[in-house]
Amino acid sequence: MTRTIAVANQKGGVGKTTTAINLSASLARMRRRILLVDLDPQANASAGCNIDREGIEHSSYSVLLGLCEAREAISTTAFGVDVLPAEADLAGLQVELAGAEDRDFRLRSALKTLDQYDYILIDCPPALNMLTINALIAASSVLIPVQCEYFALEGLSGLLETIARVRQAHNPSLVIEGLLRTMYDRRNRLANEVADQLREHFPDNLFRTVVPRNVRLAESPSYGMPVIDYDAKCAGSEAYLALAGEMIAPASGGTTELKTRTNL
Numbered sequence: 001m002t003r004t005i006a007v008a009n010q011k012g013g014v015g016k017t018t019t020a021i022n023l024s025a026s027l028a029r030m031r032r033r034i035l036l037v038d039l040d041p042q043a044n045a046s047a048g049c050n051i052d053r054e055g056i057e058h059s060s061y062s063v064l065l066g067l068c069e070a071r072e073a074i075s076t077t078a079f080g081v082d083v084l085p086a087e088a089d090l091a092g093l094q095v096e097l098a099g100a101e102d103r104d105f106r107l108r109s110a111l112k113t114l115d116q117y118d119y120i121l122i123d124c125p126p127a128l129n130m131l132t133i134n135a136l137i138a139a140s141s142v143l144i145p146v147q148c149e150y151f152a153l154e155g156l157s158g159l160l161e162t163i164a165r166v167r168q169a170h171n172p173s174l175v176i177e178g179l180l181r182t183m184y185d186r187r188n189r190l191a192n193e194v195a196d197q198l199r200e201h202f203p204d205n206l207f208r209t210v211v212p213r214n215v216r217l218a219e220s221p222s223y224g225m226p227v228i229d230y231d232a233k234c235a236g237s238e239a240y241l242a243l244a245g246e247m248i249a250p251a252s253g254g255t256t257e258l259k260t261r262t263n264l
Contacts, residue, residue, distance in 0.1 A: 004111060004120040005177055006139035011155045012126035014147040015182035015211060017044045020123035022217070022236070023143075025226030026244035028080035032118040035074070038086035039107070039131050045123040046085035049077050050224025059087040063110045064134070065096065070110040079229050082117075094130040103130060104170070108138035128162050136166040141177035146198060148184040148191040148210075153201070178207040180243065185213045209243040211236065 007020045017040065024036045038045040039060055043053050058073035063084065075083050097103035111120060122135040136142065142163055146152050167174045179202050185191045198206060211217075217236030220227040227236045 002115055002117050002120055003141070004122070004139045006122045006124055006132075006135040006142045007145065008122075008124040008132060008135065008142055008159060009144050009146065009155070010126055010128045010132070010159050011147075011151070015145045015180075016126065017048065017123050018217065018221070019143070019145045019180060019182065019211070019240075020045050020121050021048045021221070022226045022228065022240040023243055023247075024081045024119075024121050025079050025228050026240045027119055027248070029228060029241070030244055030248060032248070033116060034080070035082045035084060035114060035117045035120045037084045037107075037111075037120060037122040037135075039090070039122055039135055040086055040125040041088050041091035041131075042125070043086040043088065044221070046083060048221035048224065048226075049075075049081065049083050049085075051075050051077075051083055051085050053085065053087060056085050056087065059085050059090075060107075061087050061090045061093060064090075064093060064106045066106070070114055079226060081226075090125075090131065097130070104133050104137055107134040111138050128158065132162075133166065136163060136174060137170050139171070139174060141175045143177040143180060145180045145182045145211075148181050148188075148194045150190060150194075152194045153197065176205050177247070179205050180207050180209065180211065182211040183213050184210045207243060207246055209239055209246055211239045211243075214239075 007016050009016055020036060024034045028034045036045060037060060046053055058068045062068045063070050063073050070084060073084055075085055077083060122139060124132045124135045179198060181195055181198060212235050214234055214236035216231040216234035217227045220230035223230055231237060
């Protein structure tokens with residue numbers, strides 16, 4: 001059964017796209033069939049997977065407008081991840097679909113036809129808009145990257161409230177996959193304080209894996225590849241492989257639920 005995971009945080013710059021790309025690649029390295037859906041008008045996940053944004057014929061924008069089927073818009077990558085790319089026109093989609101009664105359900109309808117994947121990861125925009133709502137309604141769980149820096153908790157309560165509303169109104173099975181601490185520097189006192197705050201406030205929702213600040217991790221998107229292909233031995237690669245293993249472990253180990261996958 002396909003697990004559809006929305007990678008979401010309304011705050012920008014928290015490592016959301018980095019997580020979507022590198023978790024997808026790490027899961028693919030573990031022989032899982034992966035689709036990465038780019039739902040951000042900036043299309044950084046598409047570029048980070050070496051997809052020419054100017055050369056694509058169809059995109060997630062085309063799919064949500066009903067101009068094509070999802071399978072017609074999927075691009076393949078050299079590292080085993082299929083990608084449903086984005087384009088800048090996504091930014092105006094909320095206006096274009098303003099009168100459509102099903103506008104918040106279009107992604108769920110499109111992804112229902114793609115049952116060949118083990119995981120579908122959705123890279124959401126840094127906003128609680130119609131695109132993010134589409135992702136939350138389509139998803140079975142939400143992975144929330146949280147930056148280990150000042151204002152880390154800013155906006156998190158708003159996202160959790162939105163998830164709760166979506167669960168109540170449209171997607172009662174939606175759960176929290178986990179909170180992922182990103183950009184962590186153990187030498188930084190503030191980073192340690194933020195990590196402690198997250199452990200205190202969300203003890204049952206934190207992944208054990210912590211993603212460190214890592215130069216190779218920051219460099220890899222400019223080469224159009226995940227960090228595991230760019231430098232397999234760096235700390236960033238090890239962190240995302242560990243995260244993938246942490247997510248897969250319940251299924252392979254016989255447990256029914258990951259501890260972090262709790263209802264709100």
